[in-house]
Amino acid sequence: MNNHLSFDFTVDKAAKTVYITREFAAELSLVWDAFTKAEILDQWVAPKPWTSKTKYMNFEVGGRRFYAMVSPEGQERWAIQEYTAITPKTNFKMYNAFADKDENPELPGSEWEYNFSEQNGITKVSITIFNESLDRLERMIEMGFKEGFTMSIGNLEKLLTTLSQK
Amino acid sequence: MEIRRDIFQAIADPTRRAIIALIALQAMTPNAIAEHFDTTRQAVSKHLRILSECELITQKQQGREIYYQLEVNKMKEIDKWLDQYRKIWETQFNQLDKVLSTIKKHK
Numbered sequence A: 001m002n003n004h005l006s007f008d009f010t011v012d013k014a015a016k017t018v019y020i021t022r023e024f025a026a027e028l029s030l031v032w033d034a035f036t037k038a039e040i041l042d043q044w045v046a047p048k049p050w051t052s053k054t055k056y057m058n059f060e061v062g063g064r065r066f067y068a069m070v071s072p073e074g075q076e077r078w079a080i081q082e083y084t085a086i087t088p089k090t091n092f093k094m095y096n097a098f099a100d101k102d103e104n105p106e107l108p109g110s111e112w113e114y115n116f117s118e119q120n121g122i123t124k125v126s127i128t129i130f131n132e133s134l135d136r137l138e139r140m141i142e143m144g145f146k147e148g149f150t151m152s153i154g155n156l157e158k159l160l161t162t163l164s165q166k
Numbered sequence B: 001m002e003i004r005r006d007i008f009q010a011i012a013d014p015t016r017r018a019i020i021a022l023i024a025l026q027a028m029t030p031n032a033i034a035e036h037f038d039t040t041r042q043a044v045s046k047h048l049r050i051l052s053e054c055e056l057i058t059q060k061q062q063g064r065e066i067y068y069q070l071e072v073n074k075m076k077e078i079d080k081w082l083d084q085y086r087k088i089w090e091t092q093f094n095q096l097d098k099v100l101s102t103i104k105k106h107k
Helices: A028-036 A038-044 A134-146 A153-164 B007-012 B014-025 B030-034 B041-053 B072-105
Strands: A007-012 A017-024 A051-057 A064-070 A076-087 A091-099 A110-119 A122-130 B057-062 B065-070
Touching: A007 B072, A017 B072, A028 A038, A028 A110, A028 A122, A028 B072, A038 A051, A038 A064, A038 B072, A134 B072, B007 B014, B007 B041, B014 B030, B014 B041, B014 B057, B014 B065, B030 B041, B030 B065, B041 B057, B041 B065
Parallel strands: none
Antiparallel strands: A007 A017, A017 A122, A051 A064, A064 A076, A076 A091, A091 A110, A110 A122, B057 B065
């Protein structure tokens, strides 16, 4: 439906760095909120039919988001994102690591940088992931594909209905 | 303690990338590989061990000599994995598109 919106994904394997760029048909402030507010993040970051559950999120430098990806059977995969730099509506950086349910991180994690810019009502988000390891990718992929990973029409309708009732 | 080798780690080192490039052309003995580098044999052996542990290269015995060869399928596997990772992002962003348009409608 958004064929005109660009999506780039490149990996510099030698530098262990992943570059992702995506455009969204929405104004910058809304897209910024979608990446920095737990209640919106939880609606889209989990690969369906997994769901995202944020235990707490303090979006400030030195603050954290502690959250879990939850499988349909209730299995939880916890992770910590710690914010290391924030320039509102422009840029933020975080350190990302898997964790146990008691918030003990599994190091090393990876460093993430997000950049936001808007042109003619289209917001571009550039994500750079430094020091990514194949191990971590493997875990994400396992999680994403274990359950089939395709988002069914039913799931989508459920989300839209829930949002409309707000 | 079991140390799991990471393929990104394997190819993050310039010497190891050079070794991969060398044996991609033809299988080579450790000595023949070491001749291409200024470092010690031990250093080259260590790189070969790491590459073996990552299953990027394998040994084969030919007469008295051991040859190292590149596992091309393992290299392809990396790209296959990355493509799956890319698809996860694509799906996430499609989900975000829906969320954004729903929020916009309700403003």
